[in-house]
Amino acid sequence: MVSNAPDPNPIPDIPEEIAGLRMTRQRQEIYRILIEQRNHPTANEVFMRAKDRLPNISLATVYNCLEALVQHGIIRQVNFERESSRYCPNLREHGHFHDASTGVIHDVDFKPGVNLADVLDLPPGAVIEDIEITLRGKLVAP
Amino acid sequence: MVSNAPDPNPIPDIPEEIAGLRMTRQRQEIYRILIEQRNHPTANEVFMRAKDRLPNISLATVYNCLEALVQHGIIRQVNFERESSRYCPNLREHGHFHDASTGVIHDVDFKPGVNLADVLDLPPGAVIEDIEITLRGKLVAP
DNA sequence: AACTGTAATTGGAATAATTCTTGATATCGT
DNA sequence: ACGATATCAAGAATTATTCCAATTACAGTT
Ligand SMILES: [Mn+2]
Ligand SMILES: [Mn+2]
Ligand SMILES: [Zn+2]
Ligand SMILES: [Zn+2]
Numbered sequence: 373m374v375s376n377a378p379d380p381n382p383i384p385d386i387p388e389e390i391a392g393l394r395m396t397r398q399r400q401e402i403y404r405i406l407i408e409q410r411n412h413p414t415a416n417e418v419f420m421r422a423k424d425r426l427p428n429i430s431l432a433t434v435y436n437c438l439e440a441l442v443q444h445g446i447i448r449q450v451n452f453e454r455e456s457s458r459y460c461p462n463l464r465e466h467g468h469f470h471d472a473s474t475g476v477i478h479d480v481d482f483k484p485g486v487n488l489a490d491v492l493d494l495p496p497g498a499v500i501e502d503i504e505i506t507l508r509g510k511l512v513a514p
Numbered sequence: 515m516v517s518n519a520p521d522p523n524p525i526p527d528i529p530e531e532i533a534g535l536r537m538t539r540q541r542q543e544i545y546r547i548l549i550e551q552r553n554h555p556t557a558n559e560v561f562m563r564a565k566d567r568l569p570n571i572s573l574a575t576v577y578n579c580l581e582a583l584v585q586h587g588i589i590r591q592v593n594f595e596r597e598s599s600r601y602c603p604n605l606r607e608h609g610h611f612h613d614a615s616t617g618v619i620h621d622v623d624f625k626p627g628v629n630l631a632d633v634l635d636l637p638p639g640a641v642i643e644d645i646e647i648t649l650r651g652k653l654v655a656p
Numbered sequence: 657a658a659c660t661g662t663a664a665t666t667g668g669a670a671t672a673a674t675t676c677t678t679g680a681t682a683t684c685g686t
Numbered sequence: 687a688c689g690a691t692a693t694c695a696a697g698a699a700t701t702a703t704t705c706c707a708a709t710t711a712c713a714g715t716t
Pocket of ligand 1: 413417
């Protein structure tokens, strides 16, 4: 039986071009993988999934495409410690909570109206261009 | 002429043992380098400075010592994007502001009384064990 | 002080993620 | 269709870090 409830997280059509970047078959496929399964995969995980539809794609191309998408602000690159980079299509300003017991990575939004400068003792004259907030811990029964 | 003002950032004597870790000559020297020049050096930068006093030290030993110090909570390891790890003797809970024009890394304290859960929309039941806050930007004339 | 078991250090090899290089393909504008 | 340009693929190169095996240092103990 197939649910007929509206998809709460619909996948948008992928246009020919995003933010001035030509959306080739490979870039489309990689972007689609990221928005279909938002679990912050590594380049190698994306590579394995991409081969289902593009059997000849190379890992170098996956890296090239991910980098192009990151450079054009279409996806974000996320780093945890020294592990492989992971990739995230959520363009809202957000951080990440890494559940150490399950390995699952959760997106963490800022509460509305918070300003980092209210919370952090920034050096005078600091103009922030990029924020990276990473939390590690576990989820306990609520 | 030598100032006789009290050193605002005195270097403590390094004991034989810290937090259960035997402080060997190499570990002492590496720890001393970190507290003497708090500019978040990489392992290789620590290596180069350590050779002044320990000409036979190896890079593997620098990595070993840094890891031992990190594991025992004596220093912290700091990562920026995919760059080499850097090391920090500041044990206060703090983040980092990376000035992209100069490359200088500034420690950033939390303002007093701030609770991350007030600012972030954490998943229910999240217990935070570690926080990493990294900001990139530039310093403008104030 | 010599002895012994354990931990630490060293130098070099190995690893792994990522980047680079180069030649083949695909796409775009004319 | 043609030439210019962008992208892709395969494999080599790079680089930070870790691993390994052999030596050395250390902390007790005799
Ligand atoms: Mn994954
Ligand atoms: Mn430095
Ligand atoms: Zn995310
Ligand atoms: Zn620091």
